[in-house]
Amino acid sequence: MSFQLLPAHFVMLGALLFGIGTAGAIIRRNALTLLMSIELMLNAANLVFIAYAKQYGDPAGHVIAFFVMAIAAAEAAVGLAIIIGVFRTRQTIEVDELDALRDET
Amino acid sequence: MLTPKDLESLIALIPILPLVGAIINGMWGHRLPQRLVTIVACGSVLASFVLSAIVVGHLAQSAEGTRYVSTLYTWMASGNLNVDISFVVDRLSAVMILVITGIGFLIHVYSTGYMSHEPAYARYFAYLNLFCFAMLCLVLGSSLPLLFLGWEGVGLCSYLLIGFWYTDIEKAQAGKKAFVVNRIGDFGVLIAMALLLRTTGSLDFETLRTAAAGGLITTTVATAAALLLFLGATGKSAQLPLYVWLPDAMAGPTPVSALIHAATMVTAGVYLVARTGFIYSLAPIAMLTVAVVGAATALFAATIGTAQYDIKKVLAYSTVSQLGFMFIAAGVGAYAIALFHVITHAFFKACLFLGSGSVIHGMSGEQDMRQMGGLARKMPITFATFFIATLAITGFPLLSGFASKDLILWNAFISSEGHYASTFHGVGFWLWLMGAIAAGFTAFYMWRLVFMTFFSGPIRASHEVAHHVHESPKSMTFPLIVLATLSVIGGALCWPAVLGGHEWLAESWLLPITGHLPTPEGHHEKLEWTLMACSTGIAFLGFAIAFALYARRIHPMLNRLVSEAPFRDLFVLVNNKWHIDELYDTLVVKPLGWVSRIVFYEGMDRRVIDGLVNLVGWFGRSIGFVGQLFQSGNVQRYLAIFALALALLLYGWLSPSAPQAEQPAAETPTSIQAR
Numbered sequence: 209m210s211f212q213l214l215p216a217h218f219v220m221l222g223a224l225l226f227g228i229g230t231a232g233a234i235i236r237r238n239a240l241t242l243l244m245s246i247e248l249m250l251n252a253a254n255l256v257f258i259a260y261a262k263q264y265g266d267p268a269g270h271v272i273a274f275f276v277m278a279i280a281a282a283e284a285a286v287g288l289a290i291i292i293g294v295f296r297t298r299q300t301i302e303v304d305e306l307d308a309l310r311d312e313t
Numbered sequence: 314m315l316t317p318k319d320l321e322s323l324i325a326l327i328p329i330l331p332l333v334g335a336i337i338n339g340m341w342g343h344r345l346p347q348r349l350v351t352i353v354a355c356g357s358v359l360a361s362f363v364l365s366a367i368v369v370g371h372l373a374q375s376a377e378g379t380r381y382v383s384t385l386y387t388w389m390a391s392g393n394l395n396v397d398i399s400f401v402v403d404r405l406s407a408v409m410i411l412v413i414t415g416i417g418f419l420i421h422v423y424s425t426g427y428m429s430h431e432p433a434y435a436r437y438f439a440y441l442n443l444f445c446f447a448m449l450c451l452v453l454g455s456s457l458p459l460l461f462l463g464w465e466g467v468g469l470c471s472y473l474l475i476g477f478w479y480t481d482i483e484k485a486q487a488g489k490k491a492f493v494v495n496r497i498g499d500f501g502v503l504i505a506m507a508l509l510l511r512t513t514g515s516l517d518f519e520t521l522r523t524a525a526a527g528g529l530i531t532t533t534v535a536t537a538a539a540l541l542l543f544l545g546a547t548g549k550s551a552q553l554p555l556y557v558w559l560p561d562a563m564a565g566p567t568p569v570s571a572l573i574h575a576a577t578m579v580t581a582g583v584y585l586v587a588r589t590g591f592i593y594s595l596a597p598i599a600m601l602t603v604a605v606v607g608a609a610t611a612l613f614a615a616t617i618g619t620a621q622y623d624i625k626k627v628l629a630y631s632t633v634s635q636l637g638f639m640f641i642a643a644g645v646g647a648y649a650i651a652l653f654h655v656i657t658h659a660f661f662k663a664c665l666f667l668g669s670g671s672v673i674h675g676m677s678g679e680q681d682m683r684q685m686g687g688l689a690r691k692m693p694i695t696f697a698t699f700f701i702a703t704l705a706i707t708g709f710p711l712l713s714g715f716a717s718k719d720l721i722l723w724n725a726f727i728s729s730e731g732h733y734a735s736t737f738h739g740v741g742f743w744l745w746l747m748g749a750i751a752a753g754f755t756a757f758y759m760w761r762l763v764f765m766t767f768f769s770g771p772i773r774a775s776h777e778v779a780h781h782v783h784e785s786p787k788s789m790t791f792p793l794i795v796l797a798t799l800s801v802i803g804g805a806l807c808w809p810a811v812l813g814g815h816e817w818l819a820e821s822w823l824l825p826i827t828g829h830l831p832t833p834e835g836h837h838e839k840l841e842w843t844l845m846a847c848s849t850g851i852a853f854l855g856f857a858i859a860f861a862l863y864a865r866r867i868h869p870m871l872n873r874l875v876s877e878a879p880f881r882d883l884f885v886l887v888n889n890k891w892h893i894d895e896l897y898d899t900l901v902v903k904p905l906g907w908v909s910r911i912v913f914y915e916g917m918d919r920r921v922i923d924g925l926v927n928l929v930g931w932f933g934r935s936i937g938f939v940g941q942l943f944q945s946g947n948v949q950r951y952l953a954i955f956a957l958a959l960a961l962l963l964y965g966w967l968s969p970s971a972p973q974a975e976q977p978a979a980e981t982p983t984s985i986q987a988r
Contacts, residue, residue, distance in 0.1 A: 230956050233949070233952055234949055234952050234953045234956060235949075237949075242949075303947070303948055303949055304947055304949065306946075306948070307945065307946035307947055308946065
């Protein structure tokens with residue numbers, strides 16, 4: 209019984225990665241780690257897109273993956289800039305300390 | 314000869330020209346030279362007068378019932394209500410526009426002299442022109458709403474001009490009083506309009522007239538509408554019980570008193586009754602009310618006039634009293650006679666007011682007659698014209714006031730036998746008696762005024778004032794001369810038949826609109842002569858008493874009388890205007906103030922309305938409090954909630970047991986799995 213790599217495996221891997229990414233985004237306090245967790249979630253989604261694209265022979269999945277990569281790059285650039293900005297004004301990038309919008313009463 | 318089309322465009326210009334004048338002087342007048350302001354102000358009204366004369370000239374040569382209608386545009390169209398801005402010149406409004414623009418022009422000219430040292434010269438003329446516009450709108454309007462627009466407009470101008478010197482708090486308050494008292498009357502007009510609209514579906518005078526003639530308006534509705542319209546008339550025309558604002562309105566500049574509070578605006582009520590006469594004819598009770606209120610006002614105001622010392626106050630009460638006479642005539646159905654008295658009264662009362670203004674001008678602003686005296690020689694033209702106008706108002710035979718007053722009294726007396734005999738059964742004599750006594754009082758207070766001002770020894774004012782007394786400039790004496798002349802010959806418009814006249818105004822000119830006078834058929838010449846003699850005799854008695862008490866000097870007997878118990882108390886009472894102002898203050902103003910403060914402010918406003926608003930705020934805050942629990946400001950908590958919610962949704966969506974109502978039965982999850 210040989211092990212065959214099915215699209216379902218890729219989807220499962222994607223789901224796993226997405227779960228890790230989500231957990232990281234929720235649990236980790238460091239904004240940089242948060243950003244990396246989000247990248248992980250995006251790439252998990254990419255993986256699923258590619259897997260289904262292969263299964264159905266539909267190039268649309270590949271195209272969307274490229275879009276996601278482009279957007280992820282832009283998001284990383286903007287996100288890092290924001291983090292630097294935040295660090296300059298607040299001397300911290302721990303997100304649980306960034307609660308200026310909270311009603312103090 | 315102009316075509317009707319040309320005339321219609323001219324008609325629109327009649328009210329618009331003064332409006333343009335008002336806008337020019339109101340917007341840029343303070344920067345223009347005084348001479349230019351004068352030209353714009355007087356010129357616009359003069360142009361209006363010339364146009365009116367042209368239009369009326371054509372009207373006179375046309376067939377009897379001709380109306381020139383000039384429709385500018387549709388003002389409002391809502392459901393079956395359709396109101397046009399549309400001006401109508403028929404024989405009734407023709408009379409009014411001539412009086413308004415003619416006398417208006419004379420008073421504009423007079424004002425250029427009277428107000429020449431006034432810093433706010435342009436503002437004054439802007440208001441005066443605006444008044445002319447509103448008044449012309451009132452009489453030319455083809456429907457009740459347009460009339461009401463003018464009605465409110467003249468009320469506004471009256472308010473602005475009474476409070477013209479607004480830095481004087483008393484004058485500003487007099488303006489406010491006039492405005493507020495008039496609101497009560499306007500309320501009546503509004504309700505009447507609503508009532509007529511509901512009944513007939515239109516507010517156009519011609520449609521209403523047709524509806525009334527066609528029996529669409531029942532007696533009940535007609536009575537209610539007529540009484541409500543008359544409530545408006547009592548406000549605007551200063552009748553009992555709403556007359557109180559007019560004497561206070563004398564706070565305004567004297568030419569304003571002449572134009573607005575004697576010659577034109579205050580006669581708007583009479584015009585309204587005459588215009589809607591077809592409704593009154595259906596409502597005998599309303600007619601009786603109008604006549605009785607008119608007679609009561611005529612007598613009541615005349616008594617107050619006998620004990621006033623302010624020269625303008627005497628004339629103010631005289632105006633109230635004369636307006637009462639007009640309403641007697643309108644009440645008994647002799648609308649044309651009421652209009653006749655409007656015209657003659659406009660002549661002689663404008664002359665009297667302008668004359669008093671000339672006196673006040675000469676006396677450096679002094680209005681108290683006790684300070685005057687012996688002015689006849691120092692101000693000959695003012696005196697001569699004032700004397701003529703006094704003869705006219707007191708009903709000296711052959712002058713205009715004599716003709717109109719005699720016709721009013723005659724129609725009042727004969728009303729118990731004429732067309733409306735069943736309504737006025739037994740009332741006619743009393744109307745006549747009240748009118749005749751009022752005429753006696755009129756003679757007394759007018760001659761008292763003349764004697765105290767122009768005769769009765771040397772001037773009693775301080776030396777500086779006495780030294781300064783002078784005749785007024787030509788711009789002021791010219792209108793006086795014109796008006797005095799008109800006061801003499803004005804009676805020819807409707808010279809009583811019993812004196813050999815044709816009663817032209819009533820029997821031919823206004824006939825298509827007001828119909829025949831309600832006098833009975835047959836010859837009553839002897840009775841009419843007797844009554845005329847009686848009323849003239851009563852008037853002469855008034856003159857004689859005034860002569861005895863005031864002619865040479867203030868009679869010593871008068872001083873003794875004034876200081877003795879019963880007469881003194883009466884004099885003080887009358888001098889204090891029967892304490893009507895105080896009575897109103899106690900009965901109306903104070904309770905209303907209390908109700909407003911306690912019930913409406915403390916109760917309604919603070920508790921109910923503020924409470925409701927606060928409740929809405931409290932509701933929002935409460936919801937916010939719950940929402941606040943989720944809004945921690947922590948991004949990761951949001952993300953956690955988001956992820957959890959998404960997970961729950963996905964679980965609900967994908968789980969086999971979830972209800973999927975929107976999907977057809979064949980597509981249930983089980984069947985998908987089976988596939």
